[in-house]
Amino acid sequence: MKHYIEPREGTPIQSKMQLPEKLRELRVNSGYTQQQVADVLDCSRSTYTYYETGKSSPDLPTLVMLAKIFNVSIAELLEEEKSSTMVRDSGRSLPRKKTVSHIYDLNPDELSLISYYRVLSEKEKEEILAHVRELRHGEKSKTDGAK
Numbered sequence: 001m002k003h004y005i006e007p008r009e010g011t012p013i014q015s016k017m018q019l020p021e022k023l024r025e026l027r028v029n030s031g032y033t034q035q036q037v038a039d040v041l042d043c044s045r046s047t048y049t050y051y052e053t054g055k056s057s058p059d060l061p062t063l064v065m066l067a068k069i070f071n072v073s074i075a076e077l078l079e080e081e082k083s084s085t086m087v088r089d090s091g092r093s094l095p096r097k098k099t100v101s102h103i104y105d106l107n108p109d110e111l112s113l114i115s116y117y118r119v120l121s122e123k124e125k126e127e128i129l130a131h132v133r134e135l136r137h138g139e140k141s142k143t144d145g146a147k
Contacts, residue, residue, distance in 0.1 A: 017080060020054040026070040026077075027052070041065055042136060 017025070027037055038048040041062060050056040058066060067074045106114065117125060 018054070019057070019078065020052050022077065023066065024052045026066075026072065030070055032069070037066075037069060040069055040136070 027034065034048050034052070035045045038045045041048060043062075047056070051058050063074055063077060067077045070077070117128060120128065
């Protein structure tokens with residue numbers, strides 16, 4: 001649900017980016033599809049779509065995962081930003097710092113993992129993906145069990 005506050009007369013209207021819009025922007029800028037993000041979150045695509053449309057909101061563990069997926073802090077994910085690409089600093093306009101990395105901007109460990117994955121047979125790739133899903137599911141089960 002979006003809340004809009006009527007500006008006082010003479011006050012410039014500044015659009016603030018809400019979580020649903022920010023999720024969509026982060027996903028698109030990172031190069032992910034809704035299905036890819038949903039798969040990592042272990043939810044349906046429609047559930048993730050609801051996050052992007054504002055029909056529902058992710059819980060805290062899901063927000064933590066989204067921040068990791070998009071390589072941003074939870075604070076950056078939740079803060080409302082002016083939708084401008086410029087920020088003000090002591091009266092000067094400065095370009096906004098890029099905080100989102102594209103899915104292809106990988107750190108050395110990620111690059112190594114991708115390189116190894118690419119040389120595997122199709123059967124080995126399927127086994128690796130199944131194992132990663134099991135690991136992710138096991139991690140989620142541990143978290144759920146701790147509640």
